């Protein structure tokens with residue numbers, strides 16, 4: 001399980017997913033809906049990937 005917190009300062013949105021690709025997909029969707037002024041570029045995707053962490057297993 002992987003964990004991601006939004007790269008936009010002051011935004012506390014976060015998500016969890018098994019796959020990095022799924023996190024990137026959800027994060028891109030979040031950027032488009034919640035941060036309309038922020039363009040999602042290739043460099044944004046790299047930033048998203050660099051913020052993805054392994055989540056602790058909770059079970």
Ligand SMILES: [Zn+2]
Pocket residue numbers: 006007008011012013030034035
């Ligand atoms: Zn956000």
